[in-house]
Amino acid sequence: MRSSVRNATDLATVKGELLVVCVPAEPSPLAGPAAEADAALDGAIARSVADGEVKGEPGSLTVFHAGPALRAPRVAVVGVGEGSADDWRAAGRAVASATERAPAKRVALVPPPGSGPAEAAAFVEGLGTGLYRFRRFKSGDDEPAPPSRLMVHHPAVRTADVERADRVVAAVNGARDLVNTPGNHLTPTMLAAHAERLAAQTPGLECTVLGRKELEKLGAGALLAVAQGSDEPPRMIVLRYRPETARPGEVLGLVGKAVTFDSGGISIKPSNGMEEMKMDMGGGAAVIEGTALIAALGLPVEVLAVVPSTENLPSGRAVKPGDVVTAMNGRTVEVINTDAEGRLILADALTYAARQGATRMIDFATLTGAIVVALGEVYAGLFGSDEEWTATVRAAGEASGDLAWPMPMHERYAPLIESTVADLTNSSNKRQAGPVYAAQFLREFTEGLPWCHLDVAGTAMTSAGGTGFGVRLALAVAERLAGAPAPPVRT
Incomplete structure (x- = not known):
């Protein structure tokens, strides 16, 4: 998987089969990209928060099918807890599991404004290690291909940050x-x-x-x-x-x-x-x-x-x-x-x-x-x-x-x-x-x-x-x- 950075943070323009937004330990009220995604989904995320389906625990994840307001067909709302590096790694691993259930060639992450390079790098680590499978000796392996691309949309994250995480x-x-x-x-x-x-x-x-x-x-x-x-x-x-x-x-x-x-x-x-x-x-x-x-x-x-x-x-x-x-x-x-x-x-x-x-x-x-x-x-x-x-x-x-x-x-x-x-x-x-x-x-x-x-x-x-x-x-x-x-x- 190769990671790259895009400056665009307007969710309506973000490309990819899976759009990822994050919520903290206490997800209500929704803020930042999560609130924007909720508006594009006609309040579906907020309703799921109220029902207790969407939580901010590290690695908790709920996938929504998006409508015409977004270019991405699915939105993953993932919990990042208190925001520690381990919490962000857990979020990345959760997204890796989600791509096994519903394959996605490209994943787009739009982190909240309060995050930065360290959080993005931890997410990349979690996603990249979570996607790992040892298949060298498998014949006729028909498992779905993992994502080949992660795009991080955040103005404070540099390409060098995610390339280092890829290494x-x-x-x-x-x-x-x-x-x-x-x-x-x-x-x-x-x-x-x-x-x-x-x-x-x-x-x-x-x-x-x-x-x-x-x-x-x-x-x-x-x-x-x-x-x-x-x-x-x-x-x-x-x-x-x-x-x-x-x-x-x-x-x-x-x-x-x-x-x-x-x-x-x-x-x-x-x-x-x-x-x-x-x-x-x-x-x-x-x-x-x-x-x-x-x-x-x-x-x-x-x-x-x-x-x-x-x-x-x-x-x-x-x-x-x-x-x-x-x-x-x-x-x-x-x-x-x-x-x-x-x-x-x-x-x-x-x-x-x-x-x-x-x-x-x-x-x-x-x-x-x-x-x-x-x-x-x-x-x-x-x-x-x-x-x-x-x-x-x-x-x-x-x-x-x-x-x-x-x-x-x-x-x-x-x-x-x-x-x-x-x-x-x-x-x-x-x-x-x-x-x-x-x-x-x-x-x-x-x-x-x-x-x-x-x-x-x-x-x-x-x-x-x-x-x-x-x-x-x-x-x-x-x-x-x-x-x-x-x-x-x-x-």
Whole structure:
């Protein structure tokens, strides 16, 4: 879908198969474009408000058939609640659903006068992500085509505002495509090739792919241990964005777990639902697409993205419970549970990012089922080693709609990652604080840098498929760094 802007706000001249007007939490009395549409419909909207059919709740929507006074054949009255960004995204998603029931090639949005670029952009995000369907493997797909065009009629909204929102939608939906792709169609090698294509298409973005030999030379024993059970070779995907206007001394490190299929290894998962483990690379997908988005928008922030990718499968070569492996930073790890593989591959990736110049880091990982029990599919779990950095990441989540809730980290959890035979253990036999001790483990590989861990197991992969969670958050963090005072240069 492509968005554009028109200055004309006279409803009688607005073209499109579906005209969208908005009402607030308290829709009566109608005002602005909603009142104009009501007049053109001979008071039908006002009567529906009085009957309680039209409400201003975010995402509530009623469609009216228009008469000769309007060029659009249908009018959608959608609620935007109190007018927050989330409310406008909900409105966009509601309109996306309406176009499924009654197809429309062109949608025209006429926002109320009190709104502006931020509201229009949020609507575009909601509509664009709401229209998403993964149809790559559908034969004879006869679903109606989604709208190809959105026209925003508002004098304060610029074309650049909606084009930026279109880019965000494309990146989020791109991450969803990656997560939803079956493991036989997206191996670590194929994921690396996708990252290389993105870099080739994006000015200022470079991609380097490290294979088994390079990883052995680096001593990435934790990643290699997870990969040894699969015939598919591992990859460490490294994306670098170095804008000329980047603030000196600041390099945002983004790390994303990309297990393209996770059987659990020797500690094999139950078969029921295992097909969903193609989505265990949601963190890596978000980092790849998010980094490309930051570069495409030309933000003045240097970014180093590291995505370790592998399959986790059982075989005669697979790492076994009780094995001891040596991570890139020299720490030894006793493998208690081979299904706790994500923290192993992230350990080497975090170390690599820190040693390659990152000054502060965020990792995104579909890491623990326990975080889903704790927070469901609404919030990601947010863990951090630095209060100020954690607060920045949380604020970016609130602004972007990729919500993250702070979780505790404390030295009294340290015994959960202690081993009697190695420096650390990758899992604990005590069934307690699973997401916390996973974060405690990861912190051992951050080289003392400000770092946040986002456990996105509930938010990036749901029963409905990949969500693209993390793309907008990564962008929002980069935007905050772009506008923040320059930090001291690290020596």
